[in-house]
Amino acid sequence: MVKTLLGVWALLLGIVLIMLGNGMHFTLIGLRGGIEGFSASELAVVTSGYFMGFLSGARYTPVLIRRVGHVRVFAALGSFMSAGLIAFPLLTEPWAWTLMRLLIGFCMSGIYVVAESWLNDASSNETRGTVLSAYMIAQTLGIIGAQGLLTLGDAGTSVLFIGASILVSISFAPILLSASPVPAAEVTRPMPLRALFTGSPLGTVGIFLLGSVYATQSGMGAVFGTQIGLSATQIALFVAMLFAGALLLQVPIGWLSDRMDRRRLIFASAALGAAACAAGWAIGDNLWLLIAAAFLAGGVTTPLYALLLAYTNDFLSVEDMPAASGGLVFTFGLGAITGPLVAGWAMQTTGPFAFWLVLGATFGLIALYALYRMTQREAGSVEDTESYLSVLPSASPVAVEAAGVWSAEQGETEDAPDRDG
Template identity: 75%
Template sequence: MIKVLSGVWPLLLGIVLIMLGNGMHFTLIGLRGAIEDFSSAQLSIITSGYFLGFLSGARFTPVLIRRVGHVRVFAALGSFMSAGLLAFPLLTDPWVWTVLRIIVGFCMSGIYVAAESWLNNASTNDTRGKVLSAYMIAQTLGIIGAQYLLTFGDAATNVLFIGASILVSLSFGPILLSATPAPITEVAPPMPLRNLFKSSPLGTLGIFLLGSIYATQSGMGAVFGAQIGMEAGQIAFFIAMLFAGALLMQYPIGWLSDRMDRRTLIFGAAALGASACILSMLTDYNQWWLMAAAFFAGGVTTPLYALFLAYTNDTLPAEDMAGASGGLVFTFGLGAIIGPMVTGFAMEWLGPYAFWLVIGLTFVTIAGYALYRMTQRAVVPVDDTDSYLNVLPTTSMVAVEAAGDWAIENAEQEAEAEETAAG
């Protein structure tokens, strides 16, 4: 593993720095928005703006890269994002913040596409799985570390926004100085949603609902914490627990995914997430129980994303997997745009604990639909499934397609090894 990372560590360092800055900004929006007396509904629209920009960036960045190249696109988008982070405390208006969030989301999506293209180009068939795993860990650690950095300043001032901007600017150094010319970024066109739903109803509906959960957790979690009277440090710890759970639960769930009916595992993970939400609503503001609920509710969200990708691929021929993955990523993005707004308006009407209510009901819907689909389609034998795709909701289609290619190659190698052993 050390040998594999020796060639890509500058890229991974740059990713950590980007995630530190982006992770700070996500929580800061909730903290500063509460200070500015923005309503839950306004903050939910601001949150959804990021995911609207992110979805747009995933669509248009490959076109920009083909026109002017990876380096120029990465540098330009990074500069715009850094400037956008500085503008938030200077222009404290909810509609201006929505526009800024769209811009930051677009830039962040483009940065992922460029960075992942370099990372994919720097790996081989033999090392791609390990490189992708290291990339996912670097992303998650960056988000968790960002919450710790928030304790060094006051969200009411400009300091933390400036710090986030500096971290994003610093990330350019290791990435641009180490990046080699990358191939033209080509991603498969997404499969039409009608065809995608026909091929995998559970994968399509499940990942749409999961998009709403992920965006609500990451975007509205700080809003919830502020509304129930948490201090800034407690809110930062609450958000960190959402992602710490994802980091620690990804691999056990991935291990189980390759050894059992994935629909059963989807049901179990969603049921665990729903139980955590119920726990949070019954604790009467006990913060340690809230942290435990965040750990488990956040802990199953990221693995479920990878599970839905892997489960959908199980039902498709290899030539359709890239298009299906593109369709799923797009569907996830639609859910991520809608989910925070539904939650924000629910919090406006029902109070802050509507945050857990909406997430819990969404988990219940996923679990119930997984049970229903078990009665509609025969189980795919474990030996006929591809490897679990260790990818995060924050990645672009470049990483998703690379993970899919690795899964196919891994399955082919295992089949060849079995044939050789049998012969």
């Protein structure tokens, strides 16, 4: 494993630096938006703009790569993203921020496609699981670390935006200096939503609703903290906890995923998320209880994403997995665009604690739909399920496809002794 990671350490370092810059800017939007007097609904539109750009980038970056190659696309997107981060404090208007978030979302998605293509090319069937897991850990650590960097400056100035831009700019050095060009990224055309829903209703509906949860947490968490009067340091800690929980809960949920009916685990995880959100709504502005609620609510989100992907793959052939992965990423993106808009409207109408109500209700819908699906389809054999692999909701179709193929290969490997016997 050590030898495998040494071969991709530069790529992983670059990803950590990118996530430090991107994670800073996500929280900065809420902090600076509050200082500028933006309303919750305006910041919700700004948040949704990022995910609109992200969805577009996942679709069109492979086209750009086929035309001019990985290195040029990577450098161009990095330059635009770095420029966009610096531009935020120069024009503090909601419409301008929405356009810049569209640009940054597109660039970030494209950067993921390129980086994940390099990582996938640098790994073999035997090492792909290790490489993907390390990649997901690097992303999560970058996001969490970014919140700590926010305490080093004042969101009312340009310093933190400049810092985020610098981090993104220097992140490309280790990646571009170590990665060699690889064949053009081939992202399979997404499976139509009707076919995806027919194959796995729970996977499709659950991924859509989870997209709403993830975008609301990552985009509106800082807005919630600002509106209830938390300090910048407290907001950074609150947002960090939304992501830190996944590092702890991913392992036990993944272990259980390979040993029980995944629908029951989806129900239990979503119910835990709903309960944590209900607690967050009920406990008021007690900081440490809010942090505990964020830890649990955010902690089940990433495992739920991987769980829903694994459950969907259980009902697909290996040949259909790439197209289904693209369809699921697209469905997740639609939910991510919708979620902040609903949360922003609710927070604008009824107050900041509607943040928890919207999250809790969405988790509740996932749990209820999982219960319903248990009555519509017999549980499959645990031995026939695909292996679980941690995949972050921010991953592009490249990583999701690679994870699906790895899971199928692992399942075939594990079944081989039984067939031989």
